[in-house]
Amino acid sequence: MGRFGPDSDRTAAAVHEKRLWSRLMELATHGAMPDGGVTRLALSEADIDARRLIARWAESLQAEVLADDAGNCFIRYAGRDPELPPVMAGSHIDTVPGGGKFDGAYGVVAALEVIEAMQQAGVRPKRSVEAVIWTNEEGARFSPGQMGAAAFAGTRSVDEILCVKDRDGVRVRDVLPRMLAALPKARMRSLGVPITAFFEAHIEQGPELEAHATQIGVVTGIQGRRSFIVTVLGEAAHGGTARQSERKDALLGAVRIIGALEASVLENESDARLTIGTFSLEPNAPLVVPGCVRFSVDLRHPENATMKRLGDLVPAICARHRGACAVEVVENANAPCAYFGEPMMQFIEAAVDRLQLSRRRIFSLAGHDSREIVKIAPTGMIFVPCKRGLSHSALEEAEPHDLAAGARVLAEVVIAACDA
Numbered sequence: 001m002g003r004f005g006p007d008s009d010r011t012a013a014a015v016h017e018k019r020l021w022s023r024l025m026e027l028a029t030h031g032a033m034p035d036g037g038v039t040r041l042a043l044s045e046a047d048i049d050a051r052r053l054i055a056r057w058a059e060s061l062q063a064e065v066l067a068d069d070a071g072n073c074f075i076r077y078a079g080r081d082p083e084l085p086p087v088m089a090g091s092h093i094d095t096v097p098g099g100g101k102f103d104g105a106y107g108v109v110a111a112l113e114v115i116e117a118m119q120q121a122g123v124r125p126k127r128s129v130e131a132v133i134w135t136n137e138e139g140a141r142f143s144p145g146q147m148g149a150a151a152f153a154g155t156r157s158v159d160e161i162l163c164v165k166d167r168d169g170v171r172v173r174d175v176l177p178r179m180l181a182a183l184p185k186a187r188m189r190s191l192g193v194p195i196t197a198f199f200e201a202h203i204e205q206g207p208e209l210e211a212h213a214t215q216i217g218v219v220t221g222i223q224g225r226r227s228f229i230v231t232v233l234g235e236a237a238h239g240g241t242a243r244q245s246e247r248k249d250a251l252l253g254a255v256r257i258i259g260a261l262e263a264s265v266l267e268n269e270s271d272a273r274l275t276i277g278t279f280s281l282e283p284n285a286p287l288v289v290p291g292c293v294r295f296s297v298d299l300r301h302p303e304n305a306t307m308k309r310l311g312d313l314v315p316a317i318c319a320r321h322r323g324a325c326a327v328e329v330v331e332n333a334n335a336p337c338a339y340f341g342e343p344m345m346q347f348i349e350a351a352v353d354r355l356q357l358s359r360r361r362i363f364s365l366a367g368h369d370s371r372e373i374v375k376i377a378p379t380g381m382i383f384v385p386c387k388r389g390l391s392h393s394a395l396e397e398a399e400p401h402d403l404a405a406g407a408r409v410l411a412e413v414v415i416a417a418c419d420a
């Protein structure tokens with residue numbers, strides 16, 4: 001996996017806690033909300049401004065900026081042999097509406113910190129190091145997420161993702177050129193270039209590390225997910241005159257379906273997670289029987305076999321409980337669980353031990369870009385604690401020294417992998 005030594009140790013030692021923290025706080029001004037949270041939807045003005053800021057940081061580090069057709073951005077610090085596939089580290093900088101300052105942003109800023117620490121320590125490894133910003137991890141604006149990473153890994157085609165629309169009908173294709181225009185010095189590169197390894201540092205988004213007073217989580221894998229868009233088509237009618245027995249009420253159909261999904265999916269499956277995160281009805285008027293309802297179904301389970309079985313239930317349940325309405329079910333994401341493997345986990349654990357930090361293994365219930373990248377390269381994830389496990393919230397909080405500890409582990413593994 002890699003070789004630890006004086007170069008990786010010196011880089012880790014040069015990680016600067018205050019610099020890391022102040023960059024995170026500066027990044028959080030883009031999309032800042034009055035309550036302390038951040039709304040920086042993928043390819044929004046705030047996302048574009050944040051990337052512009054990161055490109056400025058890259059310039060001050062004399063690092064090259066690259067981009068690809070999925071809008072992924074790479075800050076490249078060339079190694080002694082620039083022909084070798086680079087070692088990448090990074091995450092995403094888009095947020096959910098009302099998200100926090102650390103989810104994703106930490107992994108990108110930590111990767112930049114590794115590059116700066118390398119320079120300060122006078123380390124130039126054999127392979128190049130690239131800090132990466134994956135486009136649209138959250139999928140809050142353009143669903144589903146992990147879009148840039150999936151395109152990079154070849155799971156989704158560029159043609160398909162460019163056509164994805166947000167709620168206002170704006171396509172990825174319409175806004176991506178604006179983002180690229182904001183980075184005039186970025187060199188375009190083809191998607192999915194070979195990489196040696198990928199590392200993602202991230203806040204845990206769960207309570208385990210804090211509860212066990214542990215500094216580093218070594219991630220074993222990432223829970224899979226299947227998601228669906230369900231459309232229930234009824235018939236709009238006058239709320240006062242249409243006979244109850246003859247109505248095709250799309251809302252009542254949707255309510256029956258959701259109740260049945262809850263009963264069937266969650267029955268005897270305490271590890272399953274079911275979320276109806278979006279819901280709309282038409283015409284949405286007080287005196288009109290709803291003619292059309294559309295909602296999302298997000299389904300997760302830590303085991304692939306159960307995940308498959310539960311997901312396969314969704315279309316059948318929708319059909320069985322639709323009543324007089326028609327129903328259409330479209331599956332828009334099917335990402336099996338990812339496992340990072342024993343050699344990668346032991347490699348990260350060796351770095352943690354080298355730095356004399358505490359550690360435990362954690363299976364990630366939240367999705368990450370790494371779930372895509374592990375399909376094409378050795379991939380590892382490093383978790384740091386966050387307060388009360390809160391994330392996707394303005395209350396998301398992390399301690400500067402915990403973030404710096406995670407960045408030091410990242411520095412060790414990145415530099416060690418560069419000299420593999």
Ligand SMILES: [Zn+2]
Nearest residue numbers: 103104137368
């Ligand atoms: Zn994230």
